[in-house]
Amino acid sequence: MSTSPMSFCISTWNNLDYLKIAVDSVRKNSFYKDAPFIVHAENCSDGTDEWLEQIGGEKYNLEYYIDKNDPPVGIGGGMNFCADKVKTEYINFLHSDFYVTENWDKSLLDVHEKYPDEKLWVNSHRVEPKMFATTESRLGTVVVPQDEFGAYHDDFDTEYFDEWSRQFVAINDFEIAKGEGVSGLIKKRDWDEIGGNDPLFAPASWEDMDLFLRMLQAGFRFVLPSKSLIWHFGARGSHRLEENDGKSAERQVKAEQANQVKWVKKWGKLPKFDEIGFICGLQE
Numbered sequence: 001m002s003t004s005p006m007s008f009c010i011s012t013w014n015n016l017d018y019l020k021i022a023v024d025s026v027r028k029n030s031f032y033k034d035a036p037f038i039v040h041a042e043n044c045s046d047g048t049d050e051w052l053e054q055i056g057g058e059k060y061n062l063e064y065y066i067d068k069n070d071p072p073v074g075i076g077g078g079m080n081f082c083a084d085k086v087k088t089e090y091i092n093f094l095h096s097d098f099y100v101t102e103n104w105d106k107s108l109l110d111v112h113e114k115y116p117d118e119k120l121w122v123n124s125h126r127v128e129p130k131m132f133a134t135t136e137s138r139l140g141t142v143v144v145p146q147d148e149f150g151a152y153h154d155d156f157d158t159e160y161f162d163e164w165s166r167q168f169v170a171i172n173d174f175e176i177a178k179g180e181g182v183s184g185l186i187k188k189r190d191w192d193e194i195g196g197n198d199p200l201f202a203p204a205s206w207e208d209m210d211l212f213l214r215m216l217q218a219g220f221r222f223v224l225p226s227k228s229l230i231w232h233f234g235a236r237g238s239h240r241l242e243e244n245d246g247k248s249a250e251r252q253v254k255a256e257q258a259n260q261v262k263w264v265k266k267w268g269k270l271p272k273f274d275e276i277g278f279i280c281g282l283q284e
Contacts, residue, residue: 004035011078074203123184
């Protein structure tokens with residue numbers, strides 16, 4: 001039986017090649033290797049359901065839930081679903097296109113233990129391949145050439161990146177006040193108190209900013225420690241929309257526009273961002 005203080009949670013849709021990498025890296029590189037693992041798979045048609053049935057159960061301490069929803073609940077709804085199943089003190093949300101590095105999870109927990117009386121959202125420092133000409137390194141994210149470690153599931157050099165990440169962690173020790181995507185470590189009681197993701201924004205887009213704004217208003221601190229490092233394959237969502245259905249990318253743009261309208265109706269104003277591009281309130 002696991003004694004881990006946290007549970008790992010992933011919500012996924014048709015991303016099997018990268019999901020395999022994410023799950024394998026969590027079991028290989030986490031400090032809490034035996035932590036409960038909860039996966040919510042929605043409307044998958046790429047073999048994800050069958051793969052989860054194959055590896056799920058006591059051997060991998062992995063719970064999986066296969067849903068066929070119309071309309072889909074999306075990543076935000078999947079996160080809510082997983083969180084409802086968590087029985088540990090902490091929830092560790094991650095994406096299906098992550099590769100985590102040595103002790104990434106313990107480094108997140110260390111921040112919580114450093115500030116035990118605060119409400120925290122603690123997320124990992126990222127490394128990403130340069131997928132677009134305009135993509136540049138930013139605070140909390142290092143962007144590298146595509147051929148540095150590989151950019152796709154079939155050319156990613158895990159051994160090289162593991163070694164590189166150990167060197168990065170050894171020479172860097174800092175914290176950034178920033179959230180980076182809807183992935184991170186949070187106390188279960190704090191997640192329940194904030195109410196999770198708002199289903200108004202299902203299946204995706206604007207749900208992360210809505211969550212972060214509510215957290216800010218509730219007094220949360222956002223911390224990104226350099227000692228917790230992950231690889232983010234990046235832009236896999238948009239690529240999957242194009243690969244799964246030629247019209248899906250167009251529908252995604254329309255969904256983003258529709259959710260912006262929903263945001264303004266809910267909050268009355270558009271979001272305001274600070275100098276590092278993180279939401280800090282509402283526009284005047």
